Amino acid sequence: MPAVVTRSLLRAPAGDVWRHASSMDGVNWELSPFVEMTVPRAARGLTIADAPTGVVAFRSVLLAFGFLPFDVHSLRLETVSPPKGFAEESTSWLQRRWRHERTITPLDGGGCELVDAVTVEPRLPGGALVVTKIVRAMFAWRHRRLRRRFGTA
Numbered sequence: 741m742p743a744v745v746t747r748s749l750l751r752a753p754a755g756d757v758w759r760h761a762s763s764m765d766g767v768n769w770e771l772s773p774f775v776e777m778t779v780p781r782a783a784r785g786l787t788i789a790d791a792p793t794g795v796v797a798f799r800s801v802l803l804a805f806g807f808l809p810f811d812v813h814s815l816r817l818e819t820v821s822p823p824k825g826f827a828e829e830s831t832s833w834l835q836r837r838w839r840h841e842r843t844i845t846p847l848d849g850g851g852c853e854l855v856d857a858v859t860v861e862p863r864l865p866g867g868a869l870v871v872t873k874i875v876r877a878m879f880a881w882r883h884r885r886l887r888r889r890f891g892t893a
Contacts, residue, residue: 741868743839746879747855751891754844754852758823760889761842761854762788770882776803777813789822791815802832813838835871837861851893854886 750757760766764779764786771777777800783791791797795816802811811834818827825843832838839859846852856879862871 741860741862741872743857743859744872744875744879745855745857746876746883747853748883748887749847749851749853749893750886751851751893753850754846755823757844757852757854757886757890758825761844762822762826770885771878772885773805774878774881776806777801778803788817788826789820791817791820793817793820796830811835834863835860836863847893853893854883856882 760769764777764784768776779800780798783798796814797817798815800813800815801809802813804810811832813832814830816828816830818829820826823844825841828838828840830838830840837860839857841855841857843855844852845855858875858879860868860871860875862868
């Protein structure tokens with residue numbers, strides 16, 4: 741499946757966007773109200789920068805609308821470069837491969853560009869078309885929320 745790429749020019753400094761984007765509260769705010777990622781007690785309060793790389797940091801139950809479990813995501817960060825971004829290479833019950841790269845680049849004159857590139861390999865045969873549409877819609881939603889929160893550059 742080709743990567744789904746979503747980009748936004750935000751008015752906020754890269755560091756402010758990183759602080760938001762690197763916390764599970766920030767991730768869940770972006771996903772809300774459609775999806776919530778649970779966080780095990782031992783990982784609550786950690787940021788992406790605190791998580792280990794190259795190993796599964798924790799498993800998260802994905803909840804549709806905050807209450808209906810539909811998948812279990814094994815979060816594994818490949819690289820973390822505060823405040824520039826991260827690369828995640830994870831798996832789940834539904835996805836053989838979930839690669840999410842988020843980059844945050846400061847802009848001249850203030851603000852930043854946030855880019856999400858997501859590549860998914862579904863486990864279900866023939867699921868790529870449906871999954872691509874869902875990923876594209878979910879990241880369009882996330883970026884709309886980010887532009888509302890931080891303004892557009």
